[in-house]
Amino acid sequence: MGLIARQIEAVGIATLCMTSALDITRAVNPPRAAFLDYPLGQTAGKVGEPALQRAIMAEALQGFATLKEPGSVKMLPFKWDDSEDWKRSAFTTDTRLARLDTPQYQCAEDRALAEAASPDGCAICVGPAQPPAN
Amino acid sequence: MSEPVRYIERIGQLYQSLGYPAYRWAVGESPPPWTAVTKPLSECRLMLIASGGIYLAGQVAFHYKDDTSYRAIPTDAPMATLRATHFAYDTANARRDLNCIFPLETLRRLVAEGFLGELTAHAYTFMGGIYSTRRVSTELAPALVARAREEKADLALLVPA
Numbered sequence: 001m002g003l004i005a006r007q008i009e010a011v012g013i014a015t016l017c018m019t020s021a022l023d024i025t026r027a028v029n030p031p032r033a034a035f036l037d038y039p040l041g042q043t044a045g046k047v048g049e050p051a052l053q054r055a056i057m058a059e060a061l062q063g064f065a066t067l068k069e070p071g072s073v074k075m076l077p078f079k080w081d082d083s084e085d086w087k088r089s090a091f092t093t094d095t096r097l098a099r100l101d102t103p104q105y106q107c108a109e110d111r112a113l114a115e116a117a118s119p120d121g122c123a124i125c126v127g128p129a130q131p132p133a134n
Numbered sequence: 135m136s137e138p139v140r141y142i143e144r145i146g147q148l149y150q151s152l153g154y155p156a157y158r159w160a161v162g163e164s165p166p167p168w169t170a171v172t173k174p175l176s177e178c179r180l181m182l183i184a185s186g187g188i189y190l191a192g193q194v195a196f197h198y199k200d201d202t203s204y205r206a207i208p209t210d211a212p213m214a215t216l217r218a219t220h221f222a223y224d225t226a227n228a229r230r231d232l233n234c235i236f237p238l239e240t241l242r243r244l245v246a247e248g249f250l251g252e253l254t255a256h257a258y259t260f261m262g263g264i265y266s267t268r269r270v271s272t273e274l275a276p277a278l279v280a281r282a283r284e285e286k287a288d289l290a291l292l293v294p295a
Contacts, residue, residue, distance in 0.1 A: 001183075001185060001262075001292045001294045002160065002162060003160055003162075003267060003270050003271055003275055004183065004270065004274065004275045004278055004292060005166075005290070005292050006162065006166055006167055006275075007271070007275040007276065007278075007279050008275075008278065008279050008282050008290045009166065009167045009168065009169050010167040011279055011282075011283065012169050013169060013181075013282050013283075013287050013288065013289065013290055014169045014170070014171045014288070014289050014290070015169075015289070015290045015291075015292060016289070016290075016291055016292070017292045017294070018291070018292065018293045018294070019294060020294075021139070021141045021294075022138040023138070023140050023141055023142050023143075024141055024142060024159060027142065027159050027160065027161050027162070028159075028160045028161065028162045029161075029162035029165075029166055030162070030166055030292075031166040031167060031168055031169075035138070037138055040223055040295070041223040041224055041225075041227055041228065041234070041235065041295055042227060042234040042235065043234070043235055043293055043294055043295065044233060044234055044235060044236070044237035044240065044293055045233065045234055045237070045240070046234065047227045047230050047231040047234050048230065048231050050233070050239070050240070050243070053233050053234070053237060053240045054240055054243055054244065057237055057240045057241065057244060058244065058249060060291075061175055061244070061249070061250065061291070062175075064171045064175060064178075064289055065171060065174070065175060070165050070166045070167070070168040071165060071166050084136050087136065087139050090139050090141075090144070091139070091141060091144045091145055091148060092144070092148065093148070094148060094149075094152055095224065096221050096222050097198060097221040097222075098198065098221070099198045099199035099200075099221055100197065100198045100199060100221075101197050101198070101199040101200075102197060103194050103195040103196065103197060104187075104195050104196065104197065104198055104219045104221075105195045105217070105219065106195070106217040106218065106219050106225075106229070107217075109191075110189075110191050110192075110195065110217060111195075113191055113192045114192060114193060114194045114195065117192050117193075118194055122194045122197075
């Protein structure tokens with residue numbers, strides 16, 4: 001994310017990266033960041049809590065106006081819970097899925113819809129068109 | 135508030151215990167570029183970019199391996215037409231309420247309130263977890279820069295899953 005933010009910022013568009021992994025963000029050092037000290041996967045707020053999501057987003061967006069130094073990180077004033085027990089178990093087991101190199105749909109209906117809309121198939125699987133041989 | 139989780143250290147330990155090669159984290163060697171924000175938020179057009187593997191029903195879904203493509207999601211899309219698939223994070227929460235990683239409704243609400251000016255016509259999504267920082271820098275990032283210019287974005291908000 002930070003690499004992308006840097007390139008966008010460099011063409012004159014201000015960027016802000018939301019993050020729940022402070023050390024990873026500090027390493028890549030994007031122009032502006034807003035850190036939410038939550039478990040990964042809920043970077044923009046808790047599921048099913050629109051008022052909280054709005055409050056988090058409003059705080060984060062204020063960073064566009066208030067952060068004045070390149071590489072600044074705004075610490076958002078929210079915590080997941082009082083115990084913070086989640087921090088002990090975060091990333092202590094590998095739960096990642098296999099890195100398959102075909103499109104991964106949420107449901108079979110989506111696959112059918114996409115295949116009907118793109119009869120030539122996935123552009124990445126097909127690969128770039130080859131130049132004609134001389 | 136207790137200390138933030140040190141993910142680089144923790145993921146390094148986990149991968150080592152599993153016999154995986156060490157992950158090479160992206161490092162920004164130089165100071166980041168800077169563009170001053172000269173307008174109030176209420177007059178700015180914002181582009182949302184998210185890495186959670188989100189696609190619109192009808193679009194081709196992402197690969198789980200080094201997929202540097204992106205999808206354009208109309209910012210007036212109903213949330214029920216959006217999907218999330220990803221190899222690295224648990225998508226259960228995202229599928230219950232996508233706003234937790236793709237805050238489209240949240241941003242629409244802030245626009246309706248007048249807090250934020252407007253959204254670009256599209257938000258942009260990709261898979262993330264691309265191991266090659268070179269491919270992010272030479273393929274994905276320049277493509278998103280071009281889209282941000284086309285959509286005349288004043289601001290870009292990047293949300294990782």
